[in-house]
Amino acid sequence: MATVEKMPMLAEGHDKLTTDLRRLKAERPLIVDAIEEARAHGDLSENAEYHAAKERQGQIEASIADIEDKLSRALIIDPTELSGDKIVFGATVTLLDEDEKPIRYQIVGQTEADAKGGRISYNSPLGRALIGRKVDDEIEVSVPAGDRYYVVSKIEFI
DSSP states (O other), X not given: OOOOOOEEEOHHHHHHHHHHHHHHHHHHHHHHHHHXXXXXXXXXTTXXXXXXXXXXXXXXXXXXXXXXXXXXXXXXXXXXXXXXXXXXXXXXXXXXXXXXOEEEEEEEOGGGOBGGGTEEETTSHHHHXXXXXXXXXXXXXXXXXXXXXXXXXXXXXX
């Protein structure tokens, strides 16, 4: 029997997915109404409103299925309950780049990642390189812009 791979995420990421799911489910009846209205206009072969509504319906159903899958596999992690001297999912890490400039990231799930907001996925190149590291460890990461070098300066569980 196949095992289901859990998807780690923070509680706020889970809440956001739940909110998105509710919004999409609320949109379902509106799309059905739009399809019925467009169908009433006659010839479906040249009915742009009908085709647009059907396409949107397909997008909504695909999104709902995707979110439901993620929620069913969710493993909610509270970083404040974690501790230790190694970088793990949920940890907030301060890195020093080659110019000794501090950069701070929290290791989060794929759906929560926002590099500009200081959140990187544990599956990203930098996230994978950080997992299991300790303070003062040196890290080399290959990214599209080239190789980057960092030193782990601080690990927090906040």
